[in-house]
Amino acid sequence: MKFGKQLRREATLPWNEKYSDHYVDYKMLKQHIRSMIANESEAITNTPVHFRTLLLSELSKIDNCTRVRAKELGKRMDKANSLLQTGDQEKYSKILNVCKRHLLLLSTFVDINSAALRKIAKKFDKKVLGAKGAESMMHNGEITTMTAFIEVFLAKVLERFATKQGKFESDISEGLFKTASPHEEINEELLEELEIHEDIPVYNDLPLDALPSGEITTMFVSLIQNELSRTIDVPVLVAKGKIEGPVLGVTSTLHGNEVNGIPVISKLFREIDVESLRGTLVGVPVLNPPGFSRRQRAFLDGRDLNRIFPGKPAGTSSQTYCHMILEKFAKKFDYHLDLHTAGLGRVNSLYVRADMNNPITHQMAVLQQSQIILHNTAPDGSLRIASMALGIPSITVEIGNPLQIHQEFVECALSGVRATLDWLNMLPIYPSEKIEETSSRAKTTTCTRSYWVYAEHGGMLQVMPKINTWVSKGDVVAVVRDVFGNILVKYKAKEDSIVIGKSVNPICCAGERVVHLGVCDDEFGKKK
Incomplete structure (x- = not known):
């Protein structure tokens, strides 16, 4: 069986379904290699520099998933220890055997994904480096192979996991030795009982200062109440780095049927290296939950939210809602990307709306590597213009068409967000390889x-x-x-x-x- 098929088979096994999105996208990486060999495109996404970024993003997916699964395993161990204190040794040993199984599965996950990265890096070195020449792999002024490059970062992830793995193995072995039952049979009822189901907390505000550093936190933030006196809760992801820095907000689906920003944000947080992050990344995948639930552009009262900002503290439901978006989200951002698509019945290019006379939003727009940039400063009641009025640099990125996932544009938009993080020195991967405006201008049409x-x-x-x-x-x-x-x-x-x-x-x-x-x-x- 070819390795790619083996990897896909492993990712679709029943016990891995929850984590299937965290497996290395081996097929996508192979397609990028084929594209570079064939010189199918001169785009920034068709270069060795971008391929390195993709590899590190895939590595971060593995690392983040490993952290989450290790955390869940730790909670199962805590549950086992609490049972031991109550004297229930039989159930204690059964839980430890479940933990042993999960540790084996986690170890397999790490091994097969590490092998995937090594194989794809070796394939790049053989097929691309040989064709394009060694100078295409300059990094920090030195020539390196992709294999050597990824091995440096992979070693850090594997070392962290090995430390956790050794601790878990020691604790499990010691516990099973105490109970003298190393081969307990595992039943499905016990597996279900041990599943970790954590309720996602709901906050009345976005508590950035109170959130733990070096972690990704999932939450809901309440804005206003609906007709049933229930709060409209907006889903939020926050990656808070250990080093102080700017707050970048990425919002999506202010129009409920414009969904391409959702996979951009979910993929971004799946791959983010929060350990290296400087500052805070805030992702709001669905800013208009009522419109999203109804698959419609407008809010509850039929109004277009992106036409009535800054809203009012005491106004119509949509005006109040817009006011709360500014108060609870936008005012806490230092920089802002608002992700949209075309309206229903229309199609869009991948384009950016920005004030190109403002040097900050000018550069933010260029970094998106879109097909078109449109200079726009009109007071149109949008979230972007309201944020700019508050002194928060903000641009709008239009990602294709409504009510469908435009995968190519999603990947391009994701690259734009990565480039923005790099430019802000929040997650610098290649400090010496910034995207220059001149290289972008050849591929992007800038409209006045x-x-x-x-x-x-x-x-x-x-x-x-x-x-x-x-x-x-x-x-x-x-x-x-x-x-x-x-x-x-x-x-x-x-x-x-x-x-x-x-x-x-x-x-x-x-x-x-x-x-x-x-x-x-x-x-x-x-x-x-």
Whole structure:
């Protein structure tokens, strides 16, 4: 059996289902190697530098999962010790045998994933390093192989695990020796009883100062009450480093049907090396739970939350909710990324909205490596503009389309967040290999302004150009026909522009959005 299949088989075994996402994505790494060999793309994601980042991210997944599983194992051991104090030696020995089994499974998890990283690094050295030359593997001014590079970081993870493993083995062996029952039969009822089910705490505020350092904390934060007098609780992930530093907030799904930001945040926290983190990373995967539950853009009262910031402390439900978002989340951020997608019935390129006259948000936008950057400072009632008004640098990242996971854009957006962490020196992996604006400009179109073409007639709509493609002044960009097939109107581009987004809903009413076009002028304007 090939190693890749063996790894996937191991990850899908019943006792590993809970941790299957933490196994090395061997297939993805092999695809990156093939892409680099074929020179399929000149993007930043197709370089040895990015591949090193991917390897370290995969390693962090292993490390984080090992920590979590070791913590659970410790709690099972505590449960066993409490039974010993009560004199229940029979159940004590059974629990220890369960712990022994879980330690074996954890050891297997570490071994097979370590082997995966070593194999993929060796494959890179053989197929990419040989093709691209040794200079492609410069790191801190020195040439190194990918195998040697990953081995340095892997050794630290394995050393930490070996210390914990030795302690657990010693405690388990000593306990089983005391009870003289080293081979107790394990039944499923006992396994279920020993499952660790922890309730996720609910807070009235985001308690960053009170959270433990060097750990990832999962929680809910209450904002306002709904019609049943129950609080609307927002899910939050916090990775707090051991070293003081800035707070980066990453929010998603302010529009309930825009879900591509959710996997960006979950993957980010799955791979984050919290031991090396400087500062605090806050992830809010679903900022609008009522809209998310209803699969709709709007809030409970039908309002678009991203049009009424900063809200009011005493207003409509949506105004109050927006006010609480600023008070309980945004004001605690030093930097902010707000993740969105296109609205229902439309598709978007991977693009960023930012104030490009502001040097901080300018650089944050460039770091996302998006297809398009749109300069925008309009007071549009958005969370981004409200955060900027508070002095918090904020950008919006549009990641594809609504109610579907656009995997390619998700990976690109994740790379952008990683680059932001590196730029802020929160998680510096390659301090000497910063992404330069010049390298980004060759791949990203920066628009100084944009405009929507709106339908003047109702009927059947057809938008011609694809997203992220150029149209010339006078080109037909859309046609509206009546239901008999007769052309009612053709819409033309007013000037040379690039397609940022467009409608894909063929049923069109007068006044609806048709196509979003970006324009590149010589200078960034002060207004939209």
